[in-house]
Amino acid sequence: MDRSGPVTFTADxxxxxxxTGVVTARGRVExxxxERILRADEFTYNRNTGVATASGNVQLLEPDGQVLFAERVELSNEFRDGVLEGLRGLLAAGGRVAATGARRTSGTYFDLARVVYSACEPCARDPLAPPLWQLRARVATLDQQARQVRYRDASLxxxxxxxxxxxxxxxxxxxxPRQSGLLSPYFGLTRFLxxxxELPYYWAIDxxxxxxxxxILSTRQVPNLGAEYRRRFNFGEIEARGSVGYLREGTALGESGFGWHVFSRGRFSIDENWRAGFDLNRASGENYLRAFRYGVRRYLPSTAFAEGFWGPEAHVRxxxxxxxxxxxxxxxxVIPYVLPNVYADWWSGRDALGGYLTLDTWNFAITRERGTSTRRLATRAYxxxxxxxxxxxxxxxxxxLDAMGWTWDDLNLAPNHVVGGGSGSDARANLRAALDWRLPLVRSAGExxxxxxEPRVQFVTGPNVGGSxxxxxNEDSLDFEFSDANLFALSRFYGRDRQEGGTRVDAALRGAWHFPNGGLVEGLVGRSFRLVRDANFDPGSGLGDRSSDWVGRVRLSPVPWFEVIGRARLDKDTGQRSMTDITGVLTIGHTSFSAGYLYTVPSPGLQPRRTRDEISLGVSTRLGEHWRVGAFGRYDIDINRPVLFAASAAYEDECFLxxxxxxRNYAEDPATARLYPSNTLLLLRVGLKTVGDFGFRAI
Structure with a gap:
């Protein structure tokens, strides 16, 4: 901006x-x-002193987008200094300010008297009504150099x-967007603190x-200090959060002593194909994290990686x-260290016949202080x-085609419940081939x-692998669930340490009705039949016998505002359910209702080993333009107790939140079978837009 340039104006x-050297302009003066513009009904400019005076509907437009209104303005020093009477202003961020008078110095400081500030728009029905919120102060300073507003004797x-x-x-x-200074404090009440x-200070280093x-200052604990550091590079970014503190004796957690935690991550682009990164997460203990509200976690993972991408054809990590x-x-x-884990895949694209080939390899070495230590090489061609x-x-x-090789130590001490014992090595290969046939029969139903x-049949064959x-x-195939999603998979195990063998036939019947409005009613039912029983499947898996359990899926969405999706697995002989998962959503106007039902039997290799039989209900709605409320709950009907309850309400407009x-999460003490709320949270948040957020939290 040329601050030494002449004053140019137009007027009627x-x-x-x-x-006297005085220029007087009247009528639509600009x-x-x-880059500073002044508009008024009358304007005088003394060429000898450089003082300009404006009156009547005065508007002063600043280079940063701020617009100031006044009854009378006197400006000097190239419009940088001045006195304003009856000031009103629209700030660049959307805030509104009013004052009985103001003085500007050096073009960067505004001193305001009897000032009122708000980010709320005037009420359309009653513009003179007070806004939803406003800050009122005896004096205030708008520092355009520091980009900050400071108040004295302020009231909300x-x-x-x-x-x-x-x-x-x-x-x-x-x-x-970034400025050093104190952030809004955060208040709360917990049984531990x-x-x-919380009194956060933000430092914009560069x-x-x-x-x-x-x-964190509390009544029951010594002060705790948390920190968060962030940095961006041309080739990546890093972020680290941590804290240090001390837990006093006699807390509800029953622990005391020095505590700390570090949660950090980094992501870096090496070139157009390669990137690398890390996640480092460590802490002194779960109770320390719980007490100072850094998150309740049972375990912390840490990783370091490098991976490359070559379009959709190849990937390695x-x-x-x-x-x-x-x-x-x-x-x-028995907690494992994976040093290293290597995965790579390659896709050939469509060949001359219209098929495609995928090659991948997944290799790792897992070490435990006690229990099984495993080294594995695995390659797959599909x-x-x-x-x-x-x-x-x-x-x-x-x-x-799968080819795998293992070496291991202390197999009989593994936490994954396999048997065998000692150290050893083995190599296996497994070939699966399938011919899948389906016939989609479509007919028009007019309007x-x-x-x-659509009937579908798949014939799958390969060598019998028995129970060997x-x-x-077994490091990667513990979590197993037989459903319609993997009915036609060549191997139903998700990993490579367990392989399915033998000859089988998979069959399913799918039906669907597509409506002109985009609605759909769909259903699928199917099962699998094998020549020889596969001992690798547990008896309760649904695949333990020569004929499998029934699996099915139903989707009802006849109109856009209603949908139900259900999946189930039923015993092949008795029809008794082994898995049921149903979710439904009903939307009426701005209100959405949800309901669900889940029933699963325990998995042999996973915790907890208990049947889940739960129902869930939820509702969320918008009330008018600004309000939204919701509630959600889960209840375990098998043991007749709640699992979770949550409720929320919020109001938000252009200036206020x-x-x-x-x-409330519920848990059960295994020693006394007593039900208790394991985690109860009450959170209140007030946001004054352009000013800051204020919160209260109780646990």
Missing amino acids: EVEYDQN AWQG LLGGVPVLYTPYFAHPDGTT GAFV ESQDLTLTP FDLRAYQSLRPTDDSG YELPRIDSFGSVWTFRAQ WGSQLV YRLLP LEARFV
Whole structure:
């Protein structure tokens, strides 16, 4: 901006007094110097002193987008200094300010008297009504160089009623996204800390890094210090959060002593194909994290990785993994270290026949202080070729070859419940081939849309593997669920340490009705039949016998505002359920209702070993333009107790946010079978937009 440039103006009428050097302009006056513009009904400019005076509907437009209104303005020093009477202003961030008078110095400082500030728009029905919230102060300073507004003797008014007083208050003026200074304090009450307050300080170190220090002062604990550091590079970013503190004796947690935690991550782009990163998470204990509200976690994972991408055709990843158990009841000796884990895959694209080939390899070395230590090499080749015949049938040929090799130590001490014992090594290969046939039969239902009936049969064959895989380590195939999702998979195990063998036939019937409005009613039912029983499947898995359990899926969505999706697995002989998962959503206007039901039997290799039989209900709605409320709950009907309850309510408009949340998780003491709320949270948040957020939390 050229601050030494001349003052240029236009007006309906102009007078010039050569004796005094005063220029007077009247009627739709617009004067500017550099990027500052002044509009008024009357404007006088003394060429000898450089003083300009404007009156009548005065508007002053600043280079940063601020617009100031006044009854009378006197400006000097190239419009940089001045006195304003009856000031009103629209700030760059959308805030509104009013004062009886103001003085500007050096073009960067505004001193205001009897000032009122708010980010709320005037009420359309009653513009003179007080805004939802406003800050009122005896004096205030708008520092355009520091980009900050500072108040003296300030009060917060809600609906025109004073609710809070402070002798000093400051906040950013909204023209910069990052600024050093104290952030809004956070208040709360917990059974571990008592009453507490967080006082965060934000330090914008430079354009690429910042640091937030957050001391926690409480009535039951010594002060705790938390920190968060962030930095961006041209090739990546890092972020680290941590804390140090001390737990006093006699707390509800039953522990005391020095505590700390570090949660950090980094992501870096090496070149157009390669990137690397790390996640480092460590802590002194779960109770320390719980007490100072840094998150309740049972274990912490840490990783370091490098991976490369070459379009959709190829991908490779190398990583190292370590886990820290935080609960004293866990046996840390069986927590694994994965050093390293290597995965790579390659896709050939469509070949001349229309099929495609995928090659991958997944190799790792797992070490434990006690229990099984495993080294494994695994490679897979997968080929798929689809064809459509003259009758419309879809034929798909699939083939999958797995080759694996293991070495292990202390197999009989593994935490994954396999048997065998000692150290050893083994190598296996497994070939699976399948021919999949399905015939989509479609007929028009006229104005009711179209209907589909699709039978599907798949023949899968390969060598019988028996139960020999149970004598090998199982690191990646513990979590298993037979459903419609993997009915037609060549191997139903998700990993490589367990392989499915033998010859089988999979069959399913799918039907669907597609409505003209986009609605759909769909159902699928199917099961699997094998020649020889596969001993690698547990008896309760649904695949333990030659004929499998029934699996099915139903989806009802006849209209856009209603949908139900259900999945189930039923015993092949008795029809007794082994898994049921149903979710439904009903939307009426701005209100959405949800309901769910879940029933699962325990998995042999996972915790907890208890049947889950739960129902859930939820509702969320918008009330008018600004309010939204919701509630959600889960109840275990097997043991007749609640699992979770949550409720929330929020109001939000252009200048104000009020939010309340209540969450209660229930647990059962295994020693006494007594039900108790394991985690109860009450969160209140008040946001004054352009000023800051204020919160209260109780546990």
